[in-house]
Amino acid sequence: MRLAGIEDTDIMLDEYGQPVVEAGIPQIVSGKECLLQDIRCEMLTEEGELIYEDEEGKEAYGYGLLEFLNGEDDILGEIQARIIEKLSKREDIDESSIKAEVVVENKGRIRAIVSFNTSDDKENSIEVNVDETGVYIE
Structure with missing residues (x-):
């Protein structure tokens, strides 16, 4: 599966994963x-x-x-390793800059x-939350 990168354009999605439409026209997102x-x-x-999906392991789409x-056991370490592994496959990300701080609340x-x-x-930050109801991005 091909991952989107800085050189790509896609349909803009809202926080619920639905296309953003203004005046009947789907909006787009490009670049970073x-x-x-x-x-x-x-x-x-x-x-x-x-x-x-046709890939497995690190190359498979999805965290x-x-x-x-x-x-x-070491659930926090495993989550941290998974996040770093998945981000490191992307060409537009500096692998040495990836950090993931994982805590149980x-x-x-x-x-x-x-x-x-x-x-x-440029540094970018994403907060991911996981609980019994699902995965959420803040």
């Missing part, structure tokens, strides 16, 4: 915002969820964060603050 939108979408997706909810909610630099040397 297209890359960031694709990263957020991939974080919300489970591996194997897309019927047309699969829900599988960690009932995990044991009250009632078992897992929160990850993810930061990374894109090829324009």
Whole structure:
């Protein structure tokens, strides 16, 4: 599956994953915002969820964060490793800049603050939350 990057354009999605339409015209997103939108979408997706997916492991689309909810042992380290692994496959991200701070909050909610630099040397940050109801991007 081809990942969106800084050179791409896509349909703009709102916080619910629905197309943004103004005056009957779907809006578009391009450049770094297209890359960031694709990263957020991939974080919300489970591996194997897309019927047309043909990759496995690191290259598969989707972070699969829900599988960690009932995990044991070093769950925070495993989530951190998964996030870094998935982001490192993207050509527009400086792999050495990827950081993920993962904590368990009250009632078992897992929160990850993810930061990374894109090829324009700008730092970007995404907050991901996982609980028994799903995965959410803040």
